[in-house]
Amino acid sequence: MQNRLxxxxxxxxxxxxxxxxxxxxxxxxxxxxxxYLWNMGTQEVAMIRLVFQAGRWHEQHRLSAxxxxxxxxxGTAQMTGRQLHNRIEYHGxxxxxxxxxxxxxxxxxxxxxxxxxxxxxxxxxxxxANFPEKELQxxxxxxxxxxxxxxxxxxxxxxxxxxxAIFGGEHPYxxxxxxxxxxxxxxxxxxxFFQQRYVPNNCQIYIAGKLxxxxxxxxxxxxxxxxxxxxxxxxxxxxxxxxxxxxxxxISKKGSxxxxxxxxxxxxNKTHPDYPAFYVLNTLFGGFFGSRLMSNIREEKGLTxxxxxxxxxxxxxxxxxxxxxxxxxxxxxxxxxxxxxMNRLKNTLVEDEELSLVKSYLMGNLLSSVDGAFxxxxxxxxxxxxxxxxxxxxxxxxxIEQVTPSDLQLLACKYFDEQQLTQVIVGx
Numbered sequence: 001m002q003n004r005l006x007x008x009x010x011x012x013x014x015x016x017x018x019x020x021x022x023x024x025x026x027x028x029x030x031x032x033x034x035x036y037l038w039n040m041g042t043q044e045v046a047m048i049r050l051v052f053q054a055g056r057w058h059e060q061h062r063l064s065a066x067x068x069x070x071x072x073x074x075g076t077a078q079m080t081g082r083q084l085h086n087r088i089e090y091h092g093x094x095x096x097x098x099x100x101x102x103x104x105x106x107x108x109x110x111x112x113x114x115x116x117x118x119x120x121x122x123x124x125x126x127x128x129a130n131f132p133e134k135e136l137q138x139x140x141x142x143x144x145x146x147x148x149x150x151x152x153x154x155x156x157x158x159x160x161x162x163x164x165a166i167f168g169g170e171h172p173y174x175x176x177x178x179x180x181x182x183x184x185x186x187x188x189x190x191x192x193f194f195q196q197r198y199v200p201n202n203c204q205i206y207i208a209g210k211l212x213x214x215x216x217x218x219x220x221x222x223x224x225x226x227x228x229x230x231x232x233x234x235x236x237x238x239x240x241x242x243x244x245x246x247x248x249x250x251i252s253k254k255g256s257x258x259x260x261x262x263x264x265x266x267x268x269n270k271t272h273p274d275y276p277a278f279y280v281l282n283t284l285f286g287g288f289f290g291s292r293l294m295s296n297i298r299e300e301k302g303l304t305x306x307x308x309x310x311x312x313x314x315x316x317x318x319x320x321x322x323x324x325x326x327x328x329x330x331x332x333x334x335x336x337x338x339x340x341x342m343n344r345l346k347n348t349l350v351e352d353e354e355l356s357l358v359k360s361y362l363m364g365n366l367l368s369s370v371d372g373a374f375x376x377x378x379x380x381x382x383x384x385x386x387x388x389x390x391x392x393x394x395x396x397x398x399x400i401e402q403v404t405p406s407d408l409q410l411l412a413c414k415y416f417d418e419q420q421l422t423q424v425i426v427g428x
Contacts, residue, residue, distance in 0.1 A: 021394070022376060024380065025037040029200075029224030033224065034205070036207070037207045039207075040210070041373045042210065044112045044210055048107070048205065049107040049206045049377070050126075051104075051205070051385065052202050053103060054202070062181045067139070068131075071139070076124045076128040077128040078124060081135055093118055095107070095122075119219065123222040126223070126228055154427065155325055158323070158424045158425070161251060161426070162424045164176055165249070167241055167266075167317070167319075168242040201231070244265070246420050248422075249425070250426075251424070253426055254428065255428070256428040260427070261425055263322050263421050264309075264421060267311060267318045268318050269313035271388065277399055277403050282309055284350065286308050287310065293322070293341055297324070297334055304334065306324065307334075348409075355403075359400055363401075366400075370393075
């Protein structure tokens with residue numbers, strides 16, 4: 001057979017010639033809520049995401065942000081949670097709500113033709129969510145049980161201790177939820193948080209899919225109404241991160257077969273000028289399956305199933321971390337190999353072939369992240385919320401294409417410092 005695929009030969013890597021990123025159309029509802037619209041695609045589907053500054057950063061009581069977001073789907077003045085779920089499912093749609101460290105969001109995925117039936121539901125949630133006590137207690141109890149299960153996992157414990165070491169135990173980026181915190185969650189606190197933060201003057205809307213002027217008008221009709229009232233948002237929280245000092249913590253957990261390692265340091269978020277190049281460096285070091293850490297510690301030494309490094313970006317801070325689980329008697333050897341790989345990048349230039357592979361991987365990821373209306377909206381949402389714009393993605397692409405081995409070595413020398421790393425090990 002001619003042209004049979006030879007699976008022993010890797011496919012040829014070809015550089016991406018160009019990447020065109022479609023900017024959104026910027027609109028405004030009658031109540032001044034800004035809209036970022038990607039009216040594109042061939043399928044009659046739509047995504048509508050409402051984003052509020054209503055994450056952990058903004059809460060006055062622990063867990064208010066998380067439980068307010070989770071309870072939005074549990075009932076309104078007109079519908080029980082079951083009725084609301086049935087209405088969404090009847091139309092084959094999906095409604096999600098969640099909160100993270102900085103923001104909360106409500107996202108609707110639906111066929112475009114069902115928007116006339118589902119936008120009124122979304123509007124009712126925004127105006128009449130009622131946080132029923134019975135449903136709240138069920139969710140609280142389930143969350144308690146989930147936390148108790150997680151607390152038996154070494155990697156979960158290591159991450160908790162690491163977060164606290166980096167940001168402090170009282171900071172919204174660093175505090176760890178305790179079982180007793182769930183007993184303080186109550187409907188009055190959630191309603192107050194909802195009324196303060198889920199308002200039009202604290203909202204941005206991201207819409208993607210194939211929509212006509214009619215559907216866009218429906219969005220304005222149901223979400224741009226005057227009965228969804230603006231409110232004065234009281235004060236701007238100002239949480240101070242304590243002065244950082246690197247720590248070494250060993251947490252003994254009897255009966256452990258494996259040791260969990262979580263190590264790293266405070267770093268910058270994506271608004272920092274070094275972020276794009278460090279993004280490349282981190283990927284090469286431990287950010288994907290073909291990284292230095294994986295090649296050494298998994299493939300060569302056989303010490304772990306997986307090890308990764310990550311540069312995490314929050315709106316007001318960031319951190320860099322390395323995490324893995326190894327046999328309980330192998331964590332010291334693993335740490336030595338991690339430091340060895342850090343020093344290799346500081347002392348020896350990356351070869352062009354290896355850097356080319358990493359660049360191709362990152363460009364492929366970027367290409368898939370902006371492929372399709374929904375992905376594109378999500379990717380650019382993650383820039384606009386930081387006060388950046390579409391140029392940021394083009395600058396990221398340019399950095400990936402142009403960064404040199406010398407650039408990466410300089411960054412490694414600047415940021416890879418063993419003495420600055422907080423090291424948390426949870427094991428026997």
